Amino acid sequence: WGMRWGQSDFCPGADNTHWAGSYMDLGAVTKHSASHAKPNGLILQYGTAGFRTKAEHLDHVMFRMGLLAVLRSKQTKSTIGVMVTASHNPEEDNGVKLVDPLGEMLAPSWEEHATCLANAEEQDIQRVLIDISKKEAVNLQQDAFVVIGRDTRPSSEKLSQSVIDGVTVLGGQFHDYGLLTTPQLHYMVYCRNTSGRYGKATTEGYYQKLSKAFLELTKQASCSGDEYRSLKVDCANGIGALKLREMEHYFSQGLSVQLFNDGTKGKLNHLCGADFVKSHQKPPQGMEMKSNERCCSFDGDADRIVYYYHDADGHFHLVDGDKIATLISSFLKELLLEIGESLNIGVVQTAYANGSSTRYLEEVMKVPVYCTKTGVKHLHHKAQEFDIGVYFEANGHGTALFSTTVEMKIKQLAEELEDKKRKAAKMLENVIDLFNQAAGDAISDMLVIEAILALKGLTVQQWDALYADLPNRQLKVKVADRRVISTTDAERQAVTPPGLQEAINDLVKKYKLSRAFVRPSGTEDVVRVYAEADSQENADSLAHEVSLAVFQLAGGIGERPQPCF
Ligand code: 16G
Ligand code: MG
Numbered sequence: 001w002g003m004r005w006g007q008s009d010f011c012p013g014a015d016n017t018h019w020a021g022s023y024m025d026l027g028a029v030t031k032h033s034a035s036h037a038k039p040n041g042l043i044l045q046y047g048t049a050g051f052r053t054k055a056e057h058l059d060h061v062m063f064r065m066g067l068l069a070v071l072r073s074k075q076t077k078s079t080i081g082v083m084v085t086a087s088h089n090p091e092e093d094n095g096v097k098l099v100d101p102l103g104e105m106l107a108p109s110w111e112e113h114a115t116c117l118a119n120a121e122e123q124d125i126q127r128v129l130i131d132i133s134k135k136e137a138v139n140l141q142q143d144a145f146v147v148i149g150r151d152t153r154p155s156s157e158k159l160s161q162s163v164i165d166g167v168t169v170l171g172g173q174f175h176d177y178g179l180l181t182t183p184q185l186h187y188m189v190y191c192r193n194t195s196g197r198y199g200k201a202t203t204e205g206y207y208q209k210l211s212k213a214f215l216e217l218t219k220q221a222s223c224s225g226d227e228y229r230s231l232k233v234d235c236a237n238g239i240g241a242l243k244l245r246e247m248e249h250y251f252s253q254g255l256s257v258q259l260f261n262d263g264t265k266g267k268l269n270h271l272c273g274a275d276f277v278k279s280h281q282k283p284p285q286g287m288e289m290k291s292n293e294r295c296c297s298f299d300g301d302a303d304r305i306v307y308y309y310h311d312a313d314g315h316f317h318l319v320d321g322d323k324i325a326t327l328i329s330s331f332l333k334e335l336l337l338e339i340g341e342s343l344n345i346g347v348v349q350t351a352y353a354n355g356s357s358t359r360y361l362e363e364v365m366k367v368p369v370y371c372t373k374t375g376v377k378h379l380h381h382k383a384q385e386f387d388i389g390v391y392f393e394a395n396g397h398g399t400a401l402f403s404t405t406v407e408m409k410i411k412q413l414a415e416e417l418e419d420k421k422r423k424a425a426k427m428l429e430n431v432i433d434l435f436n437q438a439a440g441d442a443i444s445d446m447l448v449i450e451a452i453l454a455l456k457g458l459t460v461q462q463w464d465a466l467y468a469d470l471p472n473r474q475l476k477v478k479v480a481d482r483r484v485i486s487t488t489d490a491e492r493q494a495v496t497p498p499g500l501q502e503a504i505n506d507l508v509k510k511y512k513l514s515r516a517f518v519r520p521s522g523t524e525d526v527v528r529v530y531a532e533a534d535s536q537e538n539a540d541s542l543a544h545e546v547s548l549a550v551f552q553l554a555g556g557i558g559e560r561p562q563p564c565f
Contacts, residue, residue: 023140024133024170026126029067032169033125036063036162046106046114048375048522050097052086055155058094062159064117065096066146066166067129072110073144073172075136076101080144081189082167083182084160085151085301088236088275089523091268094155096163103190103438105377109136144172147188147201149180151239151301152263177203181239181302183441190438198437203246211250213433214447218254220427221454229454230256232295233446234284236273237263240302240442247443255450260287274299274306274396274442279474281318283308294453294460298442304396305442307449309460319464322357324449325349325392326466328400329367331452332388332431338424339413343406348382348391350374351492351517355532360467371490375522376440397440400448402432427455470513472532473543480555482520482527491519503549511538516546527554 038060044051051061065082073080081099089095098106098114106114113132120128133140146167150156160176167174177188184206191201199209218229235241241262248257261272261284269276272284274297283289284297289310296307307319329347336343347361347369361369372378376397383389383401392398402410410432413425434451436444453463479485486496494501500518508514516531527550531543540563547561 024129026129028169029125029129030122032165033060033063033122036060036165038119038122043119044115046111046118048377049087050083050095050106051114051118052089052093052095052523054092055086055094055153055159058096058155058159059162061118062096062162063166064120064125065098065114066163066168066172067170068110068114068117068132068166069098069146069163070144070167070170070172071113071129071132071136071138072098072100072106073146074140074142075138077142078145079189079192080146081185082146082148082160082163083180083185083301084149084156084163085182085239086153087151087182087301087303088269088273088299091153091270092155094153094159096159099186099189099438101189101193103186103193104380144170145192146172146174147177147185147192148174149177149182149185149188151182152179152237152242153268179239179242181243181441181443183303183436183439183444184243186438187436187441203243207247207250210434210436210444210447211247213430214251214451215254216430217427217434217451218454220423221451222457229254229450230258231446231450232258232260232287232289232293234260234272234277234287234295234297235262235302236276236284236298236300237261237266237268237270238273238298238300238302240298240300243302244443251447254454255447260284269300273297274304277308278306278318278320278395282316283310292459292461296446299396302442303440305445305449306396307460307463309464311461317461317464318469319460320354320469321392321394321396321398322349322354322469323464323466324396324445325390325398326357326361326365327452327463328392328448329361329390330365330466331456332390332400332428333365333367335424335428335431336388339410339421339428341409341413343387343409345388345390346370346383346386348372348379348389350379350393351490351519352394352530354394354469354472355513355515356467356470364467371492373491374519380439392440396442396445399437399440399445400431400435401437402435407432470532470534471536471539472530473536473539475529475543475547475561476521476524476526477518477529477547477550477554477556477561478525478558479527479550480557482525482554484554485518485520485527485550487517487519492517494518497553497555500549500553503553504546507542507545507549511542514538514542516542518546518550 069080078101086093086095150160277297379391383391389401512534514533533539544563
């Protein structure tokens with residue numbers, strides 16, 4: 001999980017204690033830091049989703065991220081967010097990530113500062129803080145404001161107090177939102193830094209903005225009344241349950257939700273939630289599914305969503321992030337056609353996107369598709385290049401981004417155009433409001449999907465039938481050091497170790513409609529293997545053969561991978 005024990009690579013810096021000491025109470029920092037002591041020899045890395053490890057190892061990281069958030073806030077002259085969560089990880093874990101001014105993931109150069117600060121030995125903290133301030137030209141006299149949110153883990157409350165301790169010791173102001181979904185915190189940060197133009201920075205503001213857009217949209221759907229819409233939601237025993245409960249009555253005229261795994265009994269993420277459903281390709285425990293009923297799962301911090309159903313024969317069907325992206329982008333494309341504006345739309349995926357989805361998007365829908373490395377920040381960044389950028393990971397994290405030009409144009413068209421076009425423009429206006437443009441958001445995505453299904457009169461089966469997924473398999477391989485694997489071409493090709501890509505190429509050739517790649521995980525100490533092929537048997541066997549190649553060529557440890565299907 002980006003966790004090691006050993007000696008940290010010291011991040012050097014000149015001694016500017018005197019200069020900084022006049023703006024930062026470094027003595028107080030040292031004093032407070034001592035009560036958030038770093039376990040000896042622990043080294044952590046700010047990875048794809050911030051720091052993540054066992055909760056008991058994180059107190060010092062939280063305190064220090066409070067410090068760092070203050071510096072980032074001073075530098076950007078904006079509100080910065082700190083979210084305490086470990087998403088879909090087991091309940092005993094926790095994590096923290098910083099949210100940048102427009103609700104985005106922390107900038108890469110600051111990820112390095114975060115790693116440096118988290119690993120500094122007690123006596124070096126002052127120096128690291130000064131070094132970051134110098135390097136990033138932070139005006140230490142600037143005010144700082146930090147907002148904090150946390151998930152429902154037992155450890156989260158205390159850890160968020162440590163963040164607050166860090167913020168206050170450096171003289172920052174803060175607002176503690178308490179329990180929030182991750183995307184809600186991103187939303188709050190975005191609202192606060194755009195003087196309320198994006199929305200009101202309260203949960204009430206969030207509920208109202210989304211629900212209003214949702215009801216405006218579904219009001220247009222022809223089937224209502226007797227076709228009253230309902231949905232079963234597995235909340236992973238997490239924060240999503242609390243927030244959906246709070247929000248439910250704002251949109252209940254358009255959709256009734258039935259909550260499962262709402263945290264009253266089960267354990268967070270245990271045998272439930274979006275990650276479980278996607279990776280095991282089976283329904284969560286604790287959900288009563290009748291055939292052909294539309295169901296969905298959130299993950300532990302409600303930034304991912306997948307849909308699924310049982311058909312009449314009792315077969316389970318997963319409708320994942322790729323199908324969500326397809327549904328959303330075809331709907332948006334149709335709206336644009338009706339409006340008659342030539343705005344460019346692009347879909348962003350990762351190597352995990354099912355080959356059928358990419359083919360369908362490119363060949364049937366004629367939408368350009370781009371592939372980036374795994375991790376939301378890469379997809380989000382790419383999606384910003386388009387007038388309308390839809391991005392989704394197959395695991396269900398994603399959203400749509402609309403450029404300011406589009407927003408302004410659509411607002412204008414919604415007033416001006418002839419009837420039919422105006423209706424489409426108004427619809428798009430509401431769709432824009434319904435998406436959380438700061439981050440992938442299970443609640444917002446759920447409402448977007450429900451609105452589209454209602455408007456198009458589609459059942460979940462019809463949606464699922466857009467294309468047939470290629471059978472696929474994901475496996476993990478344990479190696480001594482996963483950093484021996486490096487990749488290129490958005491993780492689709494292995495560059496090192498030598499011979500690995502050639503071996504994969506040879507294996508892939510043995511199967512039809514096949515594809516495979518390997519990459520070191522950014523969140524777990526394993527190498528991930530992905531394979532797809534014309535049948536489940538072939539996908540399984542290709543994945544197994546690739547695992548063996550990784551084990552042999554990349555320093556596998558423990559037992560050799562066994563064919564387990
Ligand atoms: C993190 C990422 C997620 C990615 C996953 C991959 C964010 C907010 N989350 O959860 O997007 O799919 O890591 O995990 O960026 P892996 O590197 O272990 O496969
Ligand atoms: Mg998550």
